[in-house]
Amino acid sequence: MEVKVGSNVMGTDGKLGQLTSVTYDTHTHTVDDLVVRHGVLLAKQHVLPMLHVVRVEGDSIYTDLDLKAFEALDVFSDYPNRLRESDPRDNPDLSPTASQAASLGMGTYVADPMPDTRQPQTDQGTPDVVPDDQRVPIIKRGTPIFDVNGEKVGEVDDFSVDTGSEMLSRVSVRRGFLLGSDTPLPPGWIADVTVKGVALRVSKDQVKQLESQA
Numbered sequence: 001m002e003v004k005v006g007s008n009v010m011g012t013d014g015k016l017g018q019l020t021s022v023t024y025d026t027h028t029h030t031v032d033d034l035v036v037r038h039g040v041l042l043a044k045q046h047v048l049p050m051l052h053v054v055r056v057e058g059d060s061i062y063t064d065l066d067l068k069a070f071e072a073l074d075v076f077s078d079y080p081n082r083l084r085e086s087d088p089r090d091n092p093d094l095s096p097t098a099s100q101a102a103s104l105g106m107g108t109y110v111a112d113p114m115p116d117t118r119q120p121q122t123d124q125g126t127p128d129v130v131p132d133d134q135r136v137p138i139i140k141r142g143t144p145i146f147d148v149n150g151e152k153v154g155e156v157d158d159f160s161v162d163t164g165s166e167m168l169s170r171v172s173v174r175r176g177f178l179l180g181s182d183t184p185l186p187p188g189w190i191a192d193v194t195v196k197g198v199a200l201r202v203s204k205d206q207v208k209q210l211e212s213q214a
Contacts, residue, residue: 003161020045034048139168154175171184
């Protein structure tokens with residue numbers, strides 16, 4: 001099964017929202033969570049762990065949560081200092097409780113506008129910028145895509161995630177604006193995803209060649 005950005009997310013008692021983006025685990029190279037937009041005028045985005053997805057039918061993702069349980073999930077924000085979860089591979093001295101939390105994908109997300117309380121504070125009481133390697137990579141439409149040399153080749157236009165492996169199964173790159181082209185990239189071309197964007201293992205010229213063959 002594949003979940004696609006823009007799909008409707010359904011609960012046991014009706015529609016919960018729409019899939020807008022996903023969080024990425026740089027250790028396992030898999031998708032941890034779906035970010036679901038709920039509501040219209042006062043919309044909030046909630047972080048939905050992949051383990052709650054039970055099936056996919058067409059453009060609808062079905063979960064095992066009702067609306068009340070969904071609204072109790074972490075609120076997602078694009079706050080730039082959001083911390084990713086602790087991981088035993090980062091710190092071998094983590095306690096068993098923390099290690100278990102990391103293995104379950106229990107991330108820490110900041111509900112806008114409140115900063116994460118674990119962030120270091122300056123003398124003025126404002127949070128310092130958290131290093132990139134401690135932030136949660138996010139994939140959404142518009143995420144930059146870079147070639148093997150670090151040169152930008154375009155932006156994410158569309159993507160899908162395989163629910164079995166929890167890996168990216170499809171990413172399309174968009175180049176240009178009004179007359180831009182959308183080209184699906186082979187999954188094997190994706191080397192990693194960081195807070196800066198999607199990193200490819202091929203050159204910009206290879207992407208251009210792929211476009212010409214489409």
